[in-house]
Amino acid sequence: MKVAFFDTKPYDKPSFEEFGEKQGIKYKFFETKLNIDTADLAKGYDGVCVFVNDTVNKEVIDKLCQNNIKFIALRCAGFNNVDIKHAYGKIKVFRVPAYSPYAVAEHAMAMLLTSIRRIHKAYIRTKDFNFSLNGLTGFDLHGKTVGIVGTGKIGSVFADICNGFGMNVIAYDKYPNEKVNAKYVSLEQLFGQSDIISLHCPLTEETEYLINKRSIERLKKGVVIINTSRGALIDAEALLEGIKSRKIGAACLDVYEEESDLFFEDNSGHILEDDTLARLITMPNVIVTSHQAFLTSEALYSIAETTTKNIASFMNNEKCENEICHKCQG
């Protein structure tokens, strides 16, 4: 079994080579992303392995099918970059539904603490022997209300972490889960009551621009917004306006709507074309990490293991529990 692996980074290879060898799967690592211009690279392979910023739209799926590719193995949980409806009946699609919800939830908390305790500022100051505390006043998390949107695998771990900090945890989910340590409220109530809002729902037509000009008006003044889910849950222009008007107290962004051409790459020698992102990054109360929340060694090994098992089950004609199809999504 030969698999064309797109958008390869150095940290992907060791775990995929190790698990691939165990299952008799040979990965060919391409640094380029999958899109209509690169889809022909997959010719002669049995399947492709892709990540969050590869383009798997109708055109690409048709091209992969023409090239006799039998499956698309996503090495991530979210699949908003794949036209699942178009893929149905043509090509199999697998994903990794869970690898380490702790990695992402802990990163969300790391960003929150960094932001509100000004660790990012203190780090730079003390490197320069500047030991002044002026401007570094933070606030306690204890007793604050955190609103979690989406209480699936990651959101529920984040709820546990917040409970550990003595926070008042409220949540909104389309499908509430009584096992989650949070009080479910309506989205409207969550917007109105939260000192901190953390987004952990998938990107769908329904959740696109969940944080927009109108919803920002309904938030508490000084609210901190954390997004480790998908960039387009937030209208970045509206977020920027909310920050400039002092309505939003801070933003912690691990994802960004237009991240695909920027994140995961070293653009330090280039002029950033995206004015909204550039302006957000200049704000003292905005922290941006480049889709890093998943990046722990535990998560990388778990991703490689599950992806390889998904491919192996296809190879062995077994039913794969991680197959996705639009008819299965309800």
Ligand code: NAI
């Ligand atoms: P999950 O599927 O376990 O949980 C998602 C939750 O959102 C479910 O409880 C679902 O009922 C809820 N939901 C669905 N539609 C909703 C709506 N309209 N409003 C409110 N809630 C809704 O997913 P998981 O594993 O917790 O991941 C959450 C998201 O985190 C993923 O969709 C993915 O986009 C993102 N992610 C980001 C990573 C990163 O490195 N930054 C890594 C892994 C995932």
